[in-house]
Amino acid sequence: GDSVTQTEGQVALSEEDFLTIHCNYSASGYPALFWYVQYPGEGPQFLFRASRDKEKGSSRGFEATYNKETTSFHLQKASVQESDSAVYYCALGEASSSFSKLVFGQGTSLSVVP
Amino acid sequence: EAAVTQSPRNKVTVTGGNVTLSCRQTNSHNYMYWYRQDTGHGLRLIHYSYGAGNLQIGDVPDGYKATRTTQEDFFLLLELASPSQTSLYFCASRGLGANTGQLYFGEGSKLTVL
Numbered sequence: 001g002d003s004v005t006q007t008e009g010q011v012a013l014s015e016e017d018f019l020t021i022h023c024n025y026s027a028s029g030y031p032a033l034f035w036y037v038q039y040p041g042e043g044p045q046f047l048f049r050a051s052r053d054k055e056k057g058s059s060r061g062f063e064a065t066y067n068k069e070t071t072s073f074h075l076q077k078a079s080v081q082e083s084d085s086a087v088y089y090c091a092l093g094e095a096s097s098s099f100s101k102l103v104f105g106q107g108t109s110l111s112v113v114p
Numbered sequence: 115e116a117a118v119t120q121s122p123r124n125k126v127t128v129t130g131g132n133v134t135l136s137c138r139q140t141n142s143h144n145y146m147y148w149y150r151q152d153t154g155h156g157l158r159l160i161h162y163s164y165g166a167g168n169l170q171i172g173d174v175p176d177g178y179k180a181t182r183t184t185q186e187d188f189f190l191l192l193e194l195a196s197p198s199q200t201s202l203y204f205c206a207s208r209g210l211g212a213n214t215g216q217l218y219f220g221e222g223s224k225l226t227v228l
Contacts, residue, residue: 043204
């Protein structure tokens with residue numbers, strides 16, 4: 001079946017650092033791609049999505065570009081803040097299920113210190 | 115704002131016990147999901163449904179049953195609980211339309227099987 005791989009399990013940064021969290025996918029067909037964020041004690045929240053090659057999704061200063069050639073959707077932010085500390089999930093919506101089934105990656109825990 | 119409510123928020127049971135986790139959404143969403151969250155595995159899909167009486171099998175269904183009794187209510191049943199089912203369980207809902215793929219999550223139900 002379709003799958004998502006996030007390379008980093010944990011990332012530790014200082015405020016104003018540049019963030020990259022790597023996400024690669026394996027899918028049959030043309031999936032939709034998503035980023036979600038989860039703060040402590042809460043359920044995950046939708047961050048943004050992209051549904052076609054070279055489309056950029058963005059929200060709250062975070063962005064990612066759908067790359068069909070490299071099967072990637074890497075999350076970036078130019079200058080992180082302590083409030084960005086959270087777990088970030090990359091996910092894909094399976095084309096074979098008309099995008100009704102979402103598959104998540106393992107998650108990346110981001111810690112930002114002042 | 116979409117609302118998904120889970121109960122109980124915390125549950126402790128013994129091996130072989132019977133557990134029901136409940137989820138109610140008040141957004142008139144068609145789709146509802148049950149995920150489990152475990153360190154190193156991220157969010158894994160157990161079951162999902164696109165309407166009352168419908169059930170779709172997810173990626174880790176073994177040991178779990180689910181039932182969608184109404185558009186609002188989706189239940190996860192563990193009839194013979196095992197320690198491997200100790201986890202944090204999330205329910206989510208999704209509607210149709212422009213934001214296809216955006217899931218709204220509840221706050222989670224922590225289950226401990228002794």
